[in-house]
Amino acid sequence: MTRLARPEDTSSQELDRLAELAEEVVRRARAAGASQAEVAASVETGLNVNVRLGEVETVEHTRDRGFGLTVYFGQRKGSASTADLNPDSIQATLDQACAIARYTEEDPAAGLADAERMAREFPDLDLWHPWAIDTPEAIALGVEIEAAGMAHAGITNSEGASVQAGQSLSVYANSHGFVGRERGTRHSLSVSLIAGSDDGMQRDYWYDTQRSPERLANARSLGDKAAERTLARLDARRLSTRQCPVMFAPEVARGLIGHLIGAVSGGALYRRASFLLDHAGKSIMPSWMQIVERPFLRGGHASSAFDAEGVATADSSLVEDGVLQRYVLGSYSARKLGLSSTGNAGGIHNMIVRPGAADGGSDDFAGMLARLGTGLLVTEVMGQGVSTITGDYSRGAAGFWVENGKMAYPVEEITIAANLRDMFQQIVAVGADVDPRSHLLTGSILLERMTVAGED
The missing domain is CATH 3.30.2290.10 (PmbA/TldD superfamily)
Structure with missing residues (x-):
């Protein structure tokens, strides 16, 4: 082959x-x-x-x-x-x-x-x-x-x-x-x-x-x-409307990080179209959260020594101890904001979400399910119901209802909703089960709660 x-x-x-x-x-x-x-x-x-x-x-x-x-x-x-x-x-x-x-x-x-x-x-x-x-x-x-x-x-x-x-x-x-x-x-x-x-x-x-x-x-x-x-997925059910813990499987968890990147990117910021406007230096995630950019990752999906304008890339923290360290800027958006380019013209270069939790744990997928206990595991999201301006998040979803840390049965035709500002603050754990197929590298992400809308 x-x-x-x-x-x-x-x-x-x-x-x-x-x-x-x-x-x-x-x-x-x-x-x-x-x-x-x-x-x-x-x-x-x-x-x-x-x-x-x-x-x-x-x-x-x-x-x-x-x-x-x-x-x-x-x-x-x-x-x-x-x-x-x-x-x-x-x-x-x-x-x-x-x-x-x-x-x-x-x-x-x-x-x-x-x-x-x-x-x-x-x-x-x-x-x-x-x-x-x-x-x-x-x-x-x-x-x-x-x-x-x-x-x-x-x-x-x-x-x-x-x-x-x-x-x-x-x-x-x-x-x-x-x-x-x-x-x-x-x-x-x-x-x-x-x-x-x-x-x-x-x-x-x-x-x-x-x-x-x-x-x-x-x-x-x-x-x-x-x-x-x-x-x-056979014999999938719908859920009644409820609030419950929600865990995003790795392949969909990176979408949450993508929404964060979009909200701290220069174009959204200088247009004043971001719910994270003026949040550099402020806490946006739990204090144990770390997100770093690694442009020189060998074999990485977005590795590069320079960005789309020739600016040298560099290892850099985006979120450190839960605090937003910087924005994601090319030279044009940086000038519009009175700041300096971060070497991100054309996009980011291998953003890595460090596994962890408030108790210092670092769990594989099974361990993350155990942390979830009873709640919803999301393996697919649908629709475009995410606003970078307000942070409102509402998307169709499918996945599995989990009981006592074990997948009980598949679910479909549900909607999950919250605000990204709250979702980021209510991250309970990030798994070590990293999906390597992207330039956004994260494991499962467990949230304290979301609204799950299903059958009345």
């Missing part, structure tokens, strides 16, 4: 060509009168195979190119992009960006990130692991994954399995003389199964995603996990 990459790896040469093109366009932009300029160029290639009931549904080979240019005439900004890297298209893109900049309004916050903040060191972060899998092998692997799931008694149908192999090359260059090169791979396997029939039908799925194909789950374990999750 995971043969090593073929020796004819030309990624370094292609990165060099992208870098030369980016630097040349920056020079041409300056010659055209721009006071500053920046270029982002990328090439992404991939294979995506989908099978269902043992037959091929789709096979897709991709090769996408992108080239984006931003120029500044003083504090007037113009941006243009193209997917065509031939000289005529690049020139047209440059002309268009310059024309836009000459006619836009001045913005005091516009401009490149500060030159002294540019990254100077570029360590190997173990992000490049090409997968030399061809189409017949990918099809065979997808069939094997699906068959492993379908072999379980009670699985009655399949929504298919997919195999994806991808790699990307990117360059960011600007008129400070900065040129940053990045290359990375991302591969994934998934399968979605159906159990039961008619009104008793249930669906569930499982997947894995890794930088290296050698670290992917094997076909059998992936199919078994998807079948186990699907069968566990």
Whole structure:
């Protein structure tokens, strides 16, 4: 399944060509009168195979190119992009960006990130692991994954399995003389199964995603996990409306941390559209809570030595002893707020929620269920009922009712509701059962209480 990459790896040469093109366009932009300029160029290639009931549904080979240019005439900004890297298209893109900049309004916050903040060191972060899998092998692997799931008694149908192999090359260059090169791979396997029939039908799925194909789950374990999750949902019930403890399984708990990131990100803050406005330096979580950003995590899903503006990244605390230490800022939002960039233009870089609890414990999944005692385990959330402005949280959910630390029966068609401000303060424990498939790394999160709305 995971043969090593073929020796004819030309990624370094292609990165060099992208870098030369980016630097040349920056020079041409300056010659055209721009006071500053920046270029982002990328090439992404991939294979995506989908099978269902043992037959091929789709096979897709991709090769996408992108080239984006931003120029500044003083504090007037113009941006243009193209997917065509031939000289005529690049020139047209440059002309268009310059024309836009000459006619836009001045913005005091516009401009490149500060030159002294540019990254100077570029360590190997173990992000490049090409997968030399061809189409017949990918099809065979997808069939094997699906068959492993379908072999379980009670699985009655399949929504298919997919195999994806991808790699990307990117360059960011600007008129400070900065040129940053990045290359990375991302591969994934998934399968979605159906159990039961008619009104008793249930669906569930499982997947894995890794930088290296050698670290992917094997076909059998992936199919078994998807079948186990699907069968566990049979005979689901609704709950009566109540307030109770709620535990988010790791794969959905990271969504809570995502809402926190959104609320402390620059765009929401300078627009005054966040319930955590002016909360830097204030307690927003229990005193034992720690959330740290680790950009140099080897093989991490969002590891990088620099952000989308070339600013050097750094290990940093977001929440320390429950106190919000900083916001999540690029240079533009930082200037709007009168602050400094945190190296987060383009997003965060591996945010890690430390396991723990007020009593110093660090529990696996079974231990977290024991802490829950009697309450709701959430394994799926639906809908968009979350307001970054007010913190109001109301989403459809499914999962399991837990009694005495054991899953008693599956539940569905319920709504869970609270306010994120209260939810963050009422975190009882964070598990050591970390889901590694994301750049938001957290285990299960147990909350003291939420409102669960179901049958009247």
